Amino acid sequence: MRRPLVTDIDDLVARLRAAFATGRARPLAWRREQLTRLRSLFTEHRGDIADALYADLRKPRADAFATEIDFPVREIDHTLHHLDGWLRPRPVSSGALAGLPDGSTALTQYDPLGTVLIIAPWNYPVQLLLVPLVGALAAGNTVVLKPSEVTPATSALMARLVPQYLDTRAVAVVEGGVPETTELLAQRWDHIFYTGNGTVGRIVMRAAAEHLTPVTLELGGKSPVFVDRDVDLARVAARLAAAKFRNAGQTCVAPDYVLTDPETAPALAAALGAAVEALFGPDPRSSQAYGRIVNERHFDRVAALLGSGTTAFGGQTDRADTYIAPTVLTGVKPDEPVMQEEIFGPVLPIVEVAGLDEAIAFINDRDKPLALYGFTENETTRRRLADETSSGGLGFGLPMAHLRVPELPFGGVGESGLGNYHGPHSLATFSHRKARLDVPLR
Template identity: 70%
Template sequence: MDVREIPHTEATEATEATEATEATQATGAAHAAAADATAAALARVRGAARAGHPRALAWRTERLTALRALLTERQDDLAAALHSDLRKPRSEVDNAEVGFTLREIDHALRHLPGWLAPEPVAAAALGRLPPGAAATTRYEPLGTVLVIGPWNFPVQLLLVPVVGALAAGNTVVVKPSELAPATSALFASLLPAYLGADTVAVVEGGPEETAALLAERFDHVFYTGNGTVGRAVMRAAAAHLTPVTLELGGKCPVFVDRDVDLAAVAARLARAKFANAGQTCVAPDHVLTDPGTGRRLTAELARAVEERFGPDPAASEHYGRIVNEHHFDRLVALLDSGRVVLGGRHDRADRYLAPTVLANVAPDAPAMREEVFGPILPVVHVAGVDEAIALVNGGDRPLALYAFTGDEAARRRLADETRSGAVNFGLPFAHLGVPELPFGGVGESGFGAYHGHHSFAAFSHRRARLDVPIGAA
């Protein structure tokens, strides 16, 4: 029967069924085309790794220099993408995103010849070998590596591992976060264009595309994100015995002692906590201090926030937004964890949540049961350093522990009696800017480290070599 002869309802259903089938076929075709493109991209970067070109110092230097050119020549485009994704202020783009990555590139270029030089083993270790024996170690490329980036710093946290991978002589597959779509799309066009399609392949998409990538065999997987996905990455990598680096998060505590300059502490806390609207894995998560110090600190924080963002942070060009409605709703629900003594204003349509401080927060309040990852700073009262140490040790090991105290004994105890990825006294997350320091977590906050030489080493195999003369006794 011709469709025109079918009664109206049946004709409509037949048309809808046809359209649904066509849509399904189109979606399937699109997925198949994307899968074919990904397979071709993987073949190119793997082929280049097998050909051995990345081993040469000149190749590594050229690629790092090309990445540097991308960042400097397209900085305005990156700033526009980051503003679209996160309303990220230009000052944060220039310093924490592009500037940070440029400093990592410059550090690698300056030190790469030394990193590549063979390292002789001490002569005393060769005592049992025949005369003339020589032993060295040398860092060699792993091959083709996968870097999965997060959404909160979609330039720095994607590209700084890439810097280490290229310095180590690897080809790279990168998976930007789908929650930062403008930045992801920009990288999909720029990275292969600047570095070569046989050096870096970019795979866009969501969980389905990530799962498909993880089913492939890589020589190393570097993931930055949350623990739930981190466990999935480990399970997938285990099928191929692929080594992994997991850069996760955690509740980074801040101990504030009675004897400190609270105006200076507040200024440093406000800068560290409310950068990127609090969406930073090493941001101070909560403050541990005594009640009197907590009250005085809150007053100083109010002054510090106004000095940094003005009387209305919503109108400040230096204050960002929450990445999406899901995270916005999660954060607003945490406001009931204590008494709002600073901020608290929010606007879902704008994804705006003001810099906020909560007082009288119990250790078991909702904001203390999960990483805040937003512009909410709970203040938890403790009697002193003993109780602070007990609270830190009662939770998962954090990515960083911060403390403001002039008491040397308290500093020593905080360093010796707790475990964390890093411990900083006097300035939160400043350790990120020291490339000689390893950056990474422990336990629930991840494992493996990078930045500077540690990035180079993470993507290298330290190969042993022994030369013994033939005919030696």
């Protein structure tokens, strides 16, 4: 597929706007058909998708299937099963109509927004491009998809497959880098959905402000983990390592750092070492289950963080292979480099705190994270973490698992994002909830 020239983008957006104006995307039958076709794209090209992800990220095949194919298919299935009910107009209570003539009715209904732009990142370049598309199609919009140029094999595959399966008069893919993205952001949209970092998120928001375009910003940040004393450290370490080191740590909602007391910290580090060996063997570099950093620029950034604290295990690197071993750092101080930015790589610092009070203060002194995770059996501790901190999501006992529940909204707060999606929340994001009041003339 030929990459659109920058000068083609005006015409492309105009064509999609014209298609929306004809009502092409509004019928429920059309929406369901597009979602069913999108499902077929995943199921009929599992191998192609996995191959592209391996070429771009050395993503293990099992991870590719689980996170980039099966996850979106479950999202589609859930949406298809519930879509009719989600779209049904909702009446307000009759008591709210007091003072209006008898026979008056009031309800809310979802209307599609129009023509929307979805900009995806490179770390989960299929899931984070096409799961938002599920909501945009379910809501009845026309859509432009912008895959990440950092993962060129996946971008090219999406540009080839999407027109084969979806209505080309309503859905388009624009490949490219900064010039194409800049031109796309110069257009007038009815919604922009961006997943990525805060620096680009600010650029997206400034561009959207020119047209008063609403935005969803799925960003990231340093998602903390609180590990209480007297928990089963072997179980905690197994679950923590599996979440942290999936996709070589390149997950926006991955655990970023651990807060625990000085007595627990060394035992937790040892348990994490055993958990990593159970996941990837004694040499993760040779494991088919362990990926690589996406490119040398990101490798250099993450490798520069390895000097913080003391290396409990890991720390091996190979720039030519963009390999960084699963690494745990102990004795990390709050002002060290690894604590100044989102790590977005396979490095897990352990920061010692005296207890829960200090942990809550530590979390609240920093930007609101995309997620907060806790390992504790104490109900008071759970309640305090829920009530005394702010985060996009909160999970106890199993990091990143809240993404699997389609009825839970996924999104950030403050520096970690704006808006949310998944399941019915995707439909709401890409719709306008319109108020309707009918008053009889008699």
